[in-house]
Amino acid sequence: MKKPRLLQGRRGLALSILALLILAALAFWLARAASPEQTPTAGAAAMLAELQDSREPWEANRGDLSRLMSDLRSDAIASAALGADAIYISTTDAQRYWVPDQSGRVATLLLEQYAGGKALFPLAMFQTDADKPLYQRLLPYSPIALLLIGAALFFAMKTRSFAVQRKGSGITFADVIGASEAKQALSDVTAYLRDPAAYARLGARPPKGVLLTGEPGTGKTQLAKALASESNASFIQVTGSDFSSMYFGVGIQKVKALFRTARKQAPCIIFIDEIDGIGKRAEQQRSSDAESNRIINQFLAEMDGFDGASGVLVLGATNFPNSLDPALVREGRFDRSIAVGLPGLDDREALFRLYAGKISAATDLDFAQLARNTVGLTPAAIAYIVNHAALLAARAGARQVDMHHFVDAVETCRIGEQPSGVTPMSPADRKRIAVHEAGHALVAAELKVGRVEKVTILPRGQALGVTLVTPVEDKRLHMESELRSRIQMLLAGRCAEQLYFREVSSGAGQDLQEASKIALSMVGALGMGPKGSLLSLQAVRDAHIEFDSGDSIRAADQLLQQLDRDCLALLQRLRPALDEIAERLLAEETVPGEEVLAAIARLPAPHDASVSSILGHALSSVERVAASALDAPDSFELAPVVAVEPEDDGPRML
Template identity: 65%
Template sequence: MTKSFFYRHRHLFGASILCIALLVAALFAYREAQAPALPPSDDAAAAMLAELHQSTAPWTVHRRDLSTLVGDMRNGRIASAALSDEAVYVTTQDDQRYWLADQSGRIGEMILRDYGRGAVLFPVSLFDTDGEAPWYSELQRQWLLLSLLLIGAGLLVWKMRPHQALKHNTGIRFADVVGASEAKLALQDVTTYLRNPAAFAALGARPPKGVLLTGEPGTGKTQLAKALAGECGAHFIQVTGSDFSSMYFGVGIHKVKTLFRTARKHAPCIVFIDEIDGIGRRGEQSRSSDAEANRIINQFLTEMDGFAADSGVLVLAATNFPNSLDPALLREGRFDRNIAVGLPGLAEREQLFRLYAGKIKAADDLDHTQLARNSVGLTPAAIAYIVNHAALLAARENSTQVTMRHCVDALETCRIGEQPSGTSALSEAERTRIAVHEAGHAIVAAALGCGRVEKVTILPRGQALGVTLVTPIEDKRLHLESELRARIQMLLAGRGAERLHFAEVSSGAGQDLHEASKLALSMVATLGMAPSGSLLSLQAVRDAHLESDPREALNEADQLLQELDRECLALLQRLRPALQSITQRLLDEETVAGEEVVKAVRRLLGERMGEAAPARTCHLERVAASPSNGLDPYFDLAVDELPETGPGMA
């Protein structure tokens, strides 16, 4: 609990302390009013108490029953007595001492009853009872429930604070963040503003209030936010979108207020909200939870509108799903900047491999440049995983260094999954069908130039029974129609090879058709690549909340798939010798290098291979055959999905 929190709530804490003091005073008054009158005490009783405090042994060695006590009381033989919570100690006129057990307290009540009637038989005192306990013991017993309630109230106030971590220096600069060069360049004016907000206000310039970082998971958005705070020397508060939700009504709104109040107090300050899509979008309030979420968003918008131009507070948010944010958050005057954090380029991937390889015991044969070429489309988080997994593979083999072979195996694991330790043996017919399927994917990918064919194997990897690994040749953000058509043909090639070789298809092409259908629908419905030439985007129709009949788009997508399937079959027919050769090699050796596939295709197409199909980059990571159940092979094709709105120029 920070000092500023105590300062902001000093009135609440002062009132709480005053209430506790009043309760203690009332308890004292109640205790004095309810204290029972003690029986008279003389020198004999005082002397007995002094001896009891020193030792109770002279009494406890002699235990008597109730009849002895009653007889001594009737005969007047008792000189003094002392009552405790569990015993009665008696001293007689002839200096004999004994005790009686009194756990129920009835013997003590009997003795005190006589005093209540006005008869003073002998001096009686209290020894080691609750009446001699400290005053706060009664408070502990009688006000335990009140103490628990006060503790619960304090915990509730603590829970109403957002889980914020206020840092004065994050210790990270832009130079420490590898990649994201475009994002760092876009944040330069933000850095200048946070260093000197008064200069912006003097010129009448309105600095940005909020910056939204978007991009794929693992691209380094959080590190970029910390680097921005470290670059300009601002305070840094990190929360997540889910921190504002609570089971208690109104707590989320209080958390938003507390967060922004803290940021203003520690300006210049950066408030970083990771996964801001957790705040959500305002709904129709059909449920009480929707109403509470709407109030949280409204309070968030109000706080952002309340910023002054020179307040020195910047809200930095990150999300992987920008389309799920409320449109009111993205308007001008709130999140003024929308910065896309892209994937690292070739040089940046090489820097990342060098950075993470420097943290392990790497061998001298590590080729960072080659690893960077083979990791097109991977995020910095994926590269960190690859290097760490390579170290795990080296440790598994009891190797003293991490070699290039370990890194290549880790790279393949990242793309196509782990090698399963125990799998059931496949029949010869299943192995042949998987080999034909994977060979079809490989030769069509090589013929159409859909990236670099790295390897083809019928060994299980992850959930796949066979894998064709195809990596992109270069970083691309713009996809041509010819590239997308080639990609669909590659997806359909496994099914086409089965039909050409066995005259029958299997369930293994199910996932292939799923991916090909999604791509064909995207081409027809959003990219204007329909066979009929239609340019209407169904995405725009949905955004306009208009009713549309999807049957025409479905028919055109099916027509496109049929057309590309015929072209794929014709290409496979021309490459049938290569299909048979690669299939046999897979059955014999289980793994075939990509160079052999390219050579087999080039022998048949010759120079026409480059003319008919120029090199393309389809960003296909793998083509894998996976089981749909324990018996039948099921083919899984994993590709990079295009956005719903289709590829665009960035």
């Protein structure tokens, strides 16, 4: 049976010894309490025995000082017992009573009678402080002692040493597919951890901290574990929220315990996942702010306190590097920031091969095609796709996971799960959704926003219909024409509804939200607005300058209206293809992307040069355009925007 973690190591030995000492002291007190403290006379002993059993015979009759003095003068007292705050009297005629003595003067009077040398009657001491056992004298203070002991034990448990993996994590750089740039940047860190004395001999100061940044699921945690194995160093993994506590001072003690443990286990890597949970220092307007500031200050002091050749490296990972305190990421603390990017085409193919080898997959899988269809996905998303493909195969009762299971899993990751038991839609709604999705697909294909995989009017996730458009290449740099084409693709569903039905529906709500984000980014951050403004709103916010965002909102709205008119004009030119794809969707519910391209190729008239001039390449992010089912469209609160009268009303609705 495995011992509890609290009883392991030297801490468990110390707690065991403390428990034995407490038990021994308790046994001593009980034995001392059981031993006789005095040897009273026979009469006094009999009275004490009766008092131990019950004091009711005496407490039933309360006497006063005059009665006591009368009994003293007449020698009517058979025996007496002095208590802590009362005197108990037994008379010669078998009467019993008690006299209160909070001040102790009555007891003094009786003792003066004995001082004269004459024993008037047997006198004993009963329940005085001197007669009480030690544990009874300490009993009133037991709640405070128990509270202090409990607080000490709780504090010790909260600040216990962190778990250390002394033989690496079992993961090497070869097990981490992709992130070649990050692995190359960590190579000199590996050399330092293997031989820190070599750096010290040359006078070189090795890095104290390395910050890994990147999107969620790109493999930052795996890189940290692989670095520990490659460096043959101990590994301590914590999170930024581990230092938070509702009790003051506990977080600071955790920071001290973390670095103390790392120094003992050097060479050692401290990996702090989600390090942005530590936060930033702020003005101490609340008590929680003061505690958070002290935790960050202690962390900074610890990083400055250990020697560069001590063999301790702090490795942090975050998705929000801007949320860290500037003093934490300065040179001398986190000396290096490494960006972990998305996997490329070859890396995605290798990831599919790796995860497919862990399931009962078919031997004829086209991993190259799967890699091409998953542009922009993280390693975590690819692992989910492989696992979901296995779940689909098990649900269908298949003996192995085939290619179509992987294709369905990719679509599920892109556009959501296909719901079951959906209420059938009316013919009018089906026609509107078909026109909406056909507009998305045709504009995406005509402007070459990406590769149109399929278009369907079957519900997927929260969408009533979906057009699946995937990028054709990995890109990090996007031209203004590409962003404009993407906005037109997002507006195409709404424009198609205007073209056919002369009014729009709530299905374009999500499309307008995505288009507005791009337009606001173009106007406020990229200098691509219609008025040619180059001012970045993020720089204004960072400078803490008050500004009115109304002009930027109006410029973004003007850009959206301009692109909406261009999109409507493009759909008018593509009207025959729009009719054909909409009819095919109503008849078959799903149309492949190849048929969308074929419908555009069959158009008789050449396209206008003004439309072809805005052709662009695919974006590197996943494109998802869908007719969303909004249950409560009135729940959105938009900022007031002053309407701008367009110069041209555009083509009329047909």
